[in-house]
Amino acid sequence: MKNLYLLDDAIISxxxxxxxxxxxxxxxxxxxxxxxQKPEITENPFFAGIIDESLLNQTFSEIGATEDFTKLEKMIxxxxxxxxxxxxxxxxxxxxxxxxxxxxNINLLKEPGDFPENRLKLGQLGKVVxxxxxxxxxxxxxxxxxxxxxxxxxxxxxxCDSGKIKNAIxxxxxxxxxxxxxGFNSFQALxxxxxxxxxxxxxxxSLGEAAAAILVSTEKPKISGVINLIGDASANDANHISGPSxxxxxxxxxxxxxxxxxxxxxxxxxxxxxxxxxxxxxxxMESMAFHRSGLEETPLHSLKGFYGxxxxxxxxxxxxxxxxxxxNNELFASKNFGELGVSKPLNVIRENQKQEISYALKTASGxxxxxxxxxxxxEKK
Amino acid sequence: xxxxxYIQDWIKIKNGAIFNSEESVxxxxxxxxxxxxxxxxxxxxxxxxxxxxxxxxxKLGILAxxxxxxxxxxxxxxxxxxxxxxxxxxxxxxxxxxxxxxASPSLFVYTLPNIVLGEISIKxxxxxxxxxxxxxxxxxELLQSYTESLLLSEKAPEVLxxxxxxxxxxxxxxxxxxxxxxxxxxxxxxxxxxxxxxNEKPTH
Amino acid sequence: MKNLHTELKESIIEQLNLExxxxxxxxxxxxxxxxxxxxxxxxxxxxxxxxxxxxxxxLTDPTQGKEIFVSIDRMATYIEENRTK
Numbered sequence: 053m054k055n056l057y058l059l060d061d062a063i064i065s066x067x068x069x070x071x072x073x074x075x076x077x078x079x080x081x082x083x084x085x086x087x088x089q090k091p092e093i094t095e096n097p098f099f100a101g102i103i104d105e106s107l108l109n110q111t112f113s114e115i116g117a118t119e120d121f122t123k124l125e126k127m128i129x130x131x132x133x134x135x136x137x138x139x140x141x142x143x144x145x146x147x148x149x150x151x152x153x154x155x156x157n158i159n160l161l162k163e164p165g166d167f168p169e170n171r172l173k174l175g176q177l178g179k180v181v182x183x184x185x186x187x188x189x190x191x192x193x194x195x196x197x198x199x200x201x202x203x204x205x206x207x208x209x210x211x212c213d214s215g216k217i218k219n220a221i222x223x224x225x226x227x228x229x230x231x232x233x234x235g236f237n238s239f240q241a242l243x244x245x246x247x248x249x250x251x252x253x254x255x256x257x258s259l260g261e262a263a264a265a266i267l268v269s270t271e272k273p274k275i276s277g278v279i280n281l282i283g284d285a286s287a288n289d290a291n292h293i294s295g296p297s298x299x300x301x302x303x304x305x306x307x308x309x310x311x312x313x314x315x316x317x318x319x320x321x322x323x324x325x326x327x328x329x330x331x332x333x334x335x336x337m338e339s340m341a342f343h344r345s346g347l348e349e350t351p352l353h354s355l356k357g358f359y360g361x362x363x364x365x366x367x368x369x370x371x372x373x374x375x376x377x378x379x380n381n382e383l384f385a386s387k388n389f390g391e392l393g394v395s396k397p398l399n400v401i402r403e404n405q406k407q408e409i410s411y412a413l414k415t416a417s418g419x420x421x422x423x424x425x426x427x428x429x430x431e432k433k
Numbered sequence: 434x435x436x437x438x439y440i441q442d443w444i445k446i447k448n449g450a451i452f453n454s455e456e457s458v459x460x461x462x463x464x465x466x467x468x469x470x471x472x473x474x475x476x477x478x479x480x481x482x483x484x485x486x487x488x489x490x491x492k493l494g495i496l497a498x499x500x501x502x503x504x505x506x507x508x509x510x511x512x513x514x515x516x517x518x519x520x521x522x523x524x525x526x527x528x529x530x531x532x533x534x535x536a537s538p539s540l541f542v543y544t545l546p547n548i549v550l551g552e553i554s555i556k557x558x559x560x561x562x563x564x565x566x567x568x569x570x571x572x573x574e575l576l577q578s579y580t581e582s583l584l585l586s587e588k589a590p591e592v593l594x595x596x597x598x599x600x601x602x603x604x605x606x607x608x609x610x611x612x613x614x615x616x617x618x619x620x621x622x623x624x625x626x627x628x629x630x631x632n633e634k635p636t637h
Numbered sequence: 638m639k640n641l642h643t644e645l646k647e648s649i650i651e652q653l654n655l656e657x658x659x660x661x662x663x664x665x666x667x668x669x670x671x672x673x674x675x676x677x678x679x680x681x682x683x684x685x686x687x688x689x690x691x692x693x694x695x696l697t698d699p700t701q702g703k704e705i706f707v708s709i710d711r712m713a714t715y716i717e718e719n720r721t722k
Contacts, residue, residue: 420551
């Protein structure tokens with residue numbers, strides 16, 4: 053299959069509205085998770101990463117009318133705008149727009165405000181974004197639970213392979229809506245504190261909201277260092293719709309498939325960006341799959357302690373941060389990691405390190421039993 | 434380039450009727466969703482109690498894939514590439530209603546469109562590639578190029594792809610099994626043609 | 638008044654969509670999970686909702702459910718001891 057180069061990117065999150073601010077916050081160990089109260093949903097306070105709406109409106113007002121768009125749309129439009137501003141010669145007629153989201157504008161179901169009813173449809177979300185910038189091609193919407201953002205990159209690579217497209221802007225975005233808070237609360241899956249991936253005392257997820265976007269292309273850019281997606285694979289657990297396979301069999305299979313496609317061995321992977329949601333079962337099954345894949349010594353982190361679980365955005369955000377880690381030769385610590393609390397040994401990064409990475413692996417898993425693995429390669433002079 | 438892949442089999446479910454490339458599989462006197470799903474389940478003698486716990490979208494997906502895979506045995510790598518307009522909106526609304534009293538975990542789990550891919554994977558033991566796309570209308574171009582890419586790159590030996598939509602109690606299902614087995618050439622045009630043939634009654 | 642055991646069986650059949658089952662099909666001591674009735678983790682969460690909705694019992698620790706949802710007998714005893722409505 054063709055290579056897919058990861059070019060300019062943007063992240064709009066509680067950590068900041070630019071990629072630089074996001075990376076700086078991670079470098080300094082600053083989390084976007086804050087204590088939230090939603091007494092109408094749960095009497096227990098919980099942590100979540102929520103974007104300040106007045107700050108968002110203030111920033112957005114420079115590019116559009118704040119009352120014409122939903123919160124999620126504003127986040128996405130800001131992210132895409134940053135990329136287009138850096139690529140003013142990008143031909144939008146031959147650039148695909150791929151949007152990955154689990155729930156889109158689901159908050160409109162409860163509070164539609166002045167928006168028409170169909171605005172909560174994901175197809176409509178695609179239209180709003182495409183029309184704002186003038187994308188010609190029909191937007192491609194990927195909604196595949198918590199692997200969506202990473203699957204968006206795989207979809208771009210696969211469609212490029214078919215020769216249908218040369219460039220794409222891949223977007224991943226989701227909100228912390230009352231809808232998902234109620235849902236995860238009914239699953240008793242919300243942590244009372246900021247989530248603690250892979251730690252012994254982890255007790256559930258923290259939710260987060262964000263929009264990320266990245267320009268990808270089959271054409272190698274004329275710059276000295278570039279990151280290339282050289283493998284992608286997904287596999288279903290065929291086990292349970294809301295819980296992962298205890299042994300991580302689908303995740304293991306997706307890792308084996310992606311290593312095979314990239315033609316490298318697990319020892320060559322220099323960094324692993326895990327899913328690490330901090331639920332008891334997820335982190336445990338990841339440790340099983342990583343161990344079985346020979347990745348127990350590979351430095352790994354989860355970014356959920358910084359962002360919370362941003363659902364459809366998470367695997368794209370984590371891929372983007374991985375890209376910058378590889379370009380800057382720096383590995384970021386796994387926030388809120390205490391004592392290892394999974395049954396197989398893992399090399400969870402405790403402190404930021406300088407290290408050259410030739411190949412990195414990104415994995416994600418989600419409801420419906422889906423699993424995804426991506427391999428990135430650093431091409432430096 | 435000669436077409437290497439074929440629509441080996443297909444199935445449609447709409448307006449109280451299920452039919453495939455050869456025949457009418459099942460027709461029911463009323464087209465209302467729940468009685469229809471129950472009658473189809475009984476008619477197929479499915480004997481899969483989990484079925485009754487699923488949401489409408491998953492039930493439709495299980496019925497359609499059951500009929501396809503009874504005739505054409507699935508492999509563990511048979512990929513699933515589905516699409517629709519409404520995502521899981523039908524169940525989203527039900528879950529939202531439940532939050533007014535007690536948020537229902539068994540509804541929440543179905544508030545993602547790809548859950549049906551998980552249900553099908555469990556029933557037929559598929560550990561394969563999954564993707565769920567949302568588009569305003571049936572997007573033959575996307576289904577064709579994505580499916581073909583999975584087949585050409587050998588990420589899957591065959592793909593069950595198509596449209597599985599449910600909104601306001603109205604259902605529209607069209608799934609086809611794409612493989613190297615010679616039959617209808619797999620192309621955007623043929624996908625459109627079969628999908629658009631409105632409740633075409635097969636003639637023997 | 639209806640016997641608590643029967644009432645529980647009826648609401649479990651309804652809440653968990655155990656189609657084609659009658660209260661008489663569920664034994665009082667039969668395991669609800671695993672080999673018995675074959676309930677799963679989502680069913681367990683739904684039973685937690687049922688306890689709160691019908692009997693005013695709030696379980697905050699999901700592992701508590703494991704000890705209570707052993708059988709209809711065990712559930713009924715727990716409800717008798719803890720119900721607030």
